[in-house]
Amino acid sequence: MSEKKHLYILWTSADPVTADKMVFMYAINSMAHDWWEEVTLIVWGGSTKLVSENEAIQRRIQEAQEAGVQVTACKGCSDQLGVSEQLEALGIEVQYLGVSLTNLLKSNETLLTI
Incomplete structure (x- = not known):
């Protein structure tokens, strides 16, 4: 079995502390320290509103x-x-993700949910 190289983070929490001290800390460090070759952060649910309203986020x-x-x-x-x-103005790719998420799950991709 080959080692997975792409991490997907499904971020649904609207909590700014969780965003700062888990979501972003881990995502950024994963790239900075080569823990993963690719990291995709999926903004969904409550995090969508948080991103739109919070300048620090x-x-x-x-x-x-x-x-x-x-x-x-x-x-x-x-x-x-x-x-x-x-x-979109923040450079975030906005797209329908239901099918994509389903495919990730069915493919046993590495998915961290927060």
Whole structure:
């Protein structure tokens, strides 16, 4: 069995401390220390609203992107919250993710849920 090289982080928590001290800390350090070759942060649910409203979290998104973390957001959530354009302006790829998440799960990809 080959070693997995891509980490997906499904971030649904609206808690800013969890975002800063777990989501971003681990994602950024994973790239900085080569723990994973690729890291994709999936913004979904409550985290969508947090990103749209919190400037400190927006700065952490930028830091993660600069470290090489791919950031994508659920379009269904962001459309319902009216923040899709705001997320796109932050360089976040906004797309429907239900099928993609299902495929990740069915493929046994490495998925960390927070």
